[in-house]
Amino acid sequence: MTAIYIKIHDDIKHQVETGVYEVGQRLPSERVMAEQFGVSRMTLRQAVTSLVEEGILTRYVGSGTYVASDRVREKMRGTTSFTDIIKSLGKTPTSKVLSYQKTKANEVECDKLQLKKGAQIIRMERIRYADDLPICYEVASIPYRLIEDFQKNDIANHFYDTLENAGKKIGRSEQVISAKIVNKEIAKFLAIKPNAAILGLTQISYFANSDKTPFEYVLSQYVGDRFEFYLER
Template sequence: MKAAYITIHDKIKDDIDLGIWKIGQRLPSERDLADEFGVSRMTLRQAITLLVEEGVLTRKVGSGTYVASTRVQEKMRGTTSFTEIIQLQGKTPSSQLLSYIKTQPNEKERQMLHLDSKENIVRMERVRFADGVPVVYEVASIPERLIQNVKKEDVTNHFFKTLTDNGYRIGKSHQTIFARLANDKVARLLDIKKNQAILALRQVSYLEDGQPFEYVNSQYVGERFEFYLENN
């Protein structure tokens, strides 16, 4: 049997998903909600606190509790850059570059990018933000031959646009999503707690001719980002 605060947590979250509570809408007071659910204010507060920690709700000092509006959505269809996704949500994208190196690929990178034994890659490590809030930590691997005459800034700031500007046509992508726990490094970079559940994404993106041009391992803050499927 679920604890009372978990039941309340699930009901409020379901109501938000159904649109009963709108993004940015202020919730009733804890006293009124406690009365509505027939529980103590302490029990009600446990449910609200958990929803705040998950990023579903947000507290504003002296004002109340509101449905949060910081979660970004990505439609799992086609190949779209993070920058485009964030801009389509009406938010401002930005990145913090942690490393950018030319190196030999490891076996997994060689396999995913269809590289021969003599080819090098550029591996870049970044934190990506939406309106200044850290959303994802990613490590991207790119065949060096595709960007050897491209400025580093053009690769790190708008890689997909740089490819299309240079005559390449973006094709499909293959994505694998799974759950994992944030380690010390990821927790620090994304401003979350160690061992917090996060969404991990492995993605290989291809040009229209079937040539893979990017292999990315990403770790998303679950309460700030969600994936959804859309079928034709």
């Protein structure tokens, strides 16, 4: 015999899938839903908790339970451009460049990009969107010698395609993910509240050549309820 909470779980899941509850919509309170299903609040809570664990619902302390937002998902394997990830999900990728400047690499950038002290880079700050929804804020550092023959638009809007069209094959990347708290300025760019928890990503990308030259060092901050990473082995 199927447990009562599983039946409730399946019913709520069906309501989400059929649009009775839409993405981002707040569900009724536990008391109201327990009365609707004719069960105790404990049984109702067990069903809702299982849906939260599956990522179908999201629970916010002091606010309530909501239908989880559709998240952009990146497979942590190989090197894939943000544009390709968004397109593969049937969404429209766009970017807003906040700054784009030629400057001397700092100590960290020299280390990550294997550059000599005083080397020139392009440092680009931008917001990345999926269907006009801000997904991440990023600062990309690129050795100037690699892109001096390209236009700003080639780098800012389709960097990986520009490299590959120039015969430069993209290789592996090194990625480190960490939990962070967003500051007031970046929160405004991402349309979220200051001090909200976000996902920080540090990435170094390399060409697939014999010496595996690094061509990009990126610091990104992703809105946690709009983007997720997953591993595949």
